[in-house]
Every structure is written in C-alpha cells, then in structure tokens.
Amino acid sequence: MARHASELGRALADELGPDFTQKQLGAEVVFKHLDPELVQRHFSWAELNEILTRGSVEPAEMTLYAEGKHLPEHEYMVTRAGHRVLDLTQVFSLMRSGASLIIDSLDRIHPAVRSATDDVMRIIGESTSCNMFVTFDDSRAFDSHYDEVDTLVVQVIGTKRWQVHGPSEEHPLPEYGDSDPRHCPKAVLFEKTLEPGDVIHVPRGWWHTVRGGGASSLHLTFALARPTGYDWLRWVAHQALHRVEVRQNLARTGTAEQQSQAEQLVAAFVNEAKNLTVQDFFDAARRGAGGRDSAGLPWDVLNTRPSADSIVELATVLPPLLDIRDERTVLTARDQEFALPIAHHAACEVLVRERRISIGELADRSSTPVAAVSVLVSALLRARLVTVTDRLAQQADSWRAS
Structure with missing residues (x-):
C-alpha cells in the first residue's frame, strides 16, 4: 500500500488501527482522539477566511442551514460584475442569528484537506469526500437525521455536542429510506461533547442529533461512499x-x-x-481507479526531462496495479493499461510503494540510472499517471500538510 500524503492521514491510520475497516466500519460508533495541533495544521480560521474572502467557493459548494432548514441562496449571494458571489455581510448576519455554514467538497479547493481526504480513501479503500461545518453558540444545522454514507468526523476547533441514536431501518440509501425526524429512535447509544482532535465514526443510517457546544465549532466530515x-x-x-x-x-x-x-x-x-x-465488480473498480485531474505545470507541457531534484507523485489516489506480462511491465489505472519496458519494473515498484519521491531517490532505491528514471517519469506524466514539481514549488505551497 502506498504511503499516506498528510500528517492527518498518517495519524488517522495509526489511531484507527488495522481492524477498523474490516470489523468496525459501518458496524459501530468508534471514538478516537488525535493531537489537536496536528489537526489544526490542516485547516484553520485563517484558511476559511481566505476562502470566503474570494467571494466564491466553487467548485466546492457553500450552503447555510438553520434549525433543519436550508436557507435560500438569494439571502446571502449577490451578483457583482456578472458573477454570483458571497455577500459576507449577509452571511455573517445569518450566522449571528443561528445559521450554520457548510462547505461541501472542501477537498476540491483546499490542498491539505485534499491530501487528507485522499489518505482516508487509501485507509478505507472507498471513494471519499470532505465537508466542513461551522456552528456558533448552541445552534444546529439539521434536525435529528442520518446520513446515507458512513462518516468520519474530525473536530478541528471548538466543541460540538453529539448524540448517536442508532438505526431505525437497515442500510438506507439516497433512493430508499424513511428520513422523517419523527422516526429518530429515542434511545441514545453514544453521547459526548467533541473537543479539538476528537474523531467519531458514525455508521450509515445511524441517527444523530448534533448542536454547537459553546462559542464556536468547526469540524470536518469525511463521507465514505461504500458500494452497495x-x-x-x-x-x-x-x-x-x-x-x-x-x-x-x-x-x-x-x-x-x-x-x-x-x-x-x-x-x-x-x-x-x-x-x-x-469480486468482479471490485476488480473492475480497482482497474478503473483514477484520481484528481491535477495540473503540474510547467512539466505537463515542457518537452525537457525532469531532473534528479524534481519530485514525482502518483496522480492516482489508490496505487496503480503493477504486473509483468510478455516481458513488459504493465501499469493499470483509469481503465487503461500502460505497457513499459521491463527495465522500468523496479522503479515502478518503488514509485507505487512510496507514492511521492524525488527522481534521484527513486533512481537510488531502484538501482536505476537517473536518466532512465527521468525517461520513465516523462512517459507516466504524458499518461497522466503522475505529477511532477520542483523542490522550490513544494516549499512554496503553504497549504500542503505533508
């Protein structure tokens, strides 16, 4: 299995342990705790303010909810110079009145959260996205409800009060299930005020009641879309x-x-x-596993070979399948097979295992000349299987938590 990209991903993998996916995922509430400072290195008020200051969170989506109701967009969006943007005066006024702020698919716009989300996908082996929730005082966004996916909640800032009630029916789906809050079970199976660093797993279909726990609360919810x-x-x-x-x-x-x-x-x-x-279904999904369509300029366009100091990183979230057929090394990803000379097999093995590594180190670990590794990386780059950056670009990316 490839290494995790972020500190948060590595910490979650260590804290959840090897039995989580096989024995606990989707079956029971799981409570864990991480270092709050580590969690807050991945997201902070400053980064949320930067996102909101842009006036738009696209391609993520921002919504406001209050007491179980979705507030209409016209109450906090305006048109300026032909573009729909946030009216922050209205956003903050609504939040002072008890509205909660939600950014769906935060992983699409924030590099550190994206790295952590991809790590959760590597841990679970399923498609994952990340949503952010901000609540003040004792406000609540939703009535008692359940989610149609398994979730992993990480409290980042402040506190939030959680009650988990259990399921009212087995394995509901977006296409099937009774989500009327009046049918939420009365019994409370788990109750806790989450503090920074706390992590809770809530299985699909398990009702929960959630309210702000004090002055402010910001948490991330990783949504795990497991096949049914x-x-x-x-x-x-x-x-x-x-x-x-x-x-x-x-x-x-x-x-x-x-x-x-x-x-x-x-x-x-x-x-x-x-x-x-x-198993045929899972095998087909594994062969088709891709990743985010990441840009890696200038290397995506340059015809020159990357140097030993350049950093190569797999573009696929899950490692490509690696095989030897007819004296060729075959990488399978994105529903395509890429046949390479057998001489590249050792370097491919190291790259698949390490996920992110300098070309020079990749050459050393695979006992392959740097020039040959550079040729391999160039070929994988054209196939959109890797991205390439230089060390200065890595150091300048302040939003990346690796």
Missing part, C-alpha cells in the same frame, strides 16, 4: 449492454409484446449476472 448491492446490480445491467434486447426500445402498447420483452430482459440480466461475481 444496488451498485452491483446497476453494474451488472451496464455489463449487459452488449445484448441487443437490453438496448432496444420498450414496447409502449400491446400486453403480449410488453410481457415478452420483460421476460427477455429478465433472462438477459440473469444470464449476465451468472457470469459475474461481486
């Missing part, structure tokens, strides 16, 4: 697209015709499903 049986069924249906009966138009009239077509579709799906397993 519904996802497998949809994947099987997609695999059946080569069957003409699946692609043809449905009959709008004629009871006999409709019944015959339905029987053909059921048969086509069942025949396809018989030849596929759940």
Whole structure:
C-alpha cells in the first residue's frame, strides 16, 4: 500500500488501527482522539477566511442551514460584475442569528484537506469526500437525521455536542429510506461533547442529533461512499449492454409484446449476472481507479526531462496495479493499461510503494540510472499517471500538510 500524503492521514491510520475497516466500519460508533495541533495544521480560521474572502467557493459548494432548514441562496449571494458571489455581510448576519455554514467538497479547493481526504480513501479503500461545518453558540444545522454514507468526523476547533441514536431501518440509501425526524429512535447509544482532535465514526443510517457546544465549532466530515448491492446490480445491467434486447426500445402498447420483452430482459440480466461475481465488480473498480485531474505545470507541457531534484507523485489516489506480462511491465489505472519496458519494473515498484519521491531517490532505491528514471517519469506524466514539481514549488505551497 502506498504511503499516506498528510500528517492527518498518517495519524488517522495509526489511531484507527488495522481492524477498523474490516470489523468496525459501518458496524459501530468508534471514538478516537488525535493531537489537536496536528489537526489544526490542516485547516484553520485563517484558511476559511481566505476562502470566503474570494467571494466564491466553487467548485466546492457553500450552503447555510438553520434549525433543519436550508436557507435560500438569494439571502446571502449577490451578483457583482456578472458573477454570483458571497455577500459576507449577509452571511455573517445569518450566522449571528443561528445559521450554520457548510462547505461541501472542501477537498476540491483546499490542498491539505485534499491530501487528507485522499489518505482516508487509501485507509478505507472507498471513494471519499470532505465537508466542513461551522456552528456558533448552541445552534444546529439539521434536525435529528442520518446520513446515507458512513462518516468520519474530525473536530478541528471548538466543541460540538453529539448524540448517536442508532438505526431505525437497515442500510438506507439516497433512493430508499424513511428520513422523517419523527422516526429518530429515542434511545441514545453514544453521547459526548467533541473537543479539538476528537474523531467519531458514525455508521450509515445511524441517527444523530448534533448542536454547537459553546462559542464556536468547526469540524470536518469525511463521507465514505461504500458500494452497495444496488451498485452491483446497476453494474451488472451496464455489463449487459452488449445484448441487443437490453438496448432496444420498450414496447409502449400491446400486453403480449410488453410481457415478452420483460421476460427477455429478465433472462438477459440473469444470464449476465451468472457470469459475474461481486469480486468482479471490485476488480473492475480497482482497474478503473483514477484520481484528481491535477495540473503540474510547467512539466505537463515542457518537452525537457525532469531532473534528479524534481519530485514525482502518483496522480492516482489508490496505487496503480503493477504486473509483468510478455516481458513488459504493465501499469493499470483509469481503465487503461500502460505497457513499459521491463527495465522500468523496479522503479515502478518503488514509485507505487512510496507514492511521492524525488527522481534521484527513486533512481537510488531502484538501482536505476537517473536518466532512465527521468525517461520513465516523462512517459507516466504524458499518461497522466503522475505529477511532477520542483523542490522550490513544494516549499512554496503553504497549504500542503505533508
């Protein structure tokens, strides 16, 4: 498994331990504690203020909630010079009145949070995103509710009061489930005021009631989108697209015709499903695993080879699959196979294991000439499997927590 990119990712992996994913994820509430200073190195009031000062959080999304209600955008957004931007006077006025600020997909705009989010994905092995919640006093954004994904909550600043009630039905989905707050179970299974550094895992479908715990609260929620049986069924249906009966138009009239077509579709799906397993689904997802479409200028355009001091980093969140076939080294990622000379295999192994390393160190560890490693990195760069930066760029990136 590749190394983690951030201090927070490494700390979470150590604190959660090897049994979390196999035994506790999705099955029970888990409480852990991290060093508050370490957590706050990944996000702070200063960085939130910088984001809000821009006037826009795109491509992330910002919303305000109060007492379970989504406040309409026109109450805190204005048009200036043809662009929709935040009206911070209105934002802060609403927050003084009890509104909570939420930034969905914070990982899309903040490098340190992005690195930590990708690390959580490496720990769990599932798609992950990160949302941020800011609450003041004892306000609450939502009524008692459950999430349709497993979550990992990290309290960054201030305190927040949590009650976890457990599930009212098994394994709800966005497409299926009763989310009426009146059906929240009365019993409280876990209750605690989270403080900076505290971490809590809440399984999918477990109701919780959350309120601000004092003057202010800022926490990050990592949403873990784990595949379900519904996802497998949809994947099987997609695999059946080569069957003409699946692609043809449905009959709008004629009871006999409709019944015959339905029987053909059921048969086509069942025949396809018989030849596929759940592991086939996971294997296909692993082969297609990609990453964020990161820019690495000037190296993305330059024709010159990167030097020994340049830093190469895998662009895929999960390590590419590495294999040897027909005397060639084959890297599989993004649903593509990249065949390379067998002489590059040792360097590929080190890169997949280390994830981020200088070209010179990669050459040393793989006993490969620097020039050959530079050629390899250039090829992987063109395939969008890696990014390349120089050491000065790494030092200048103040938002990166590595």
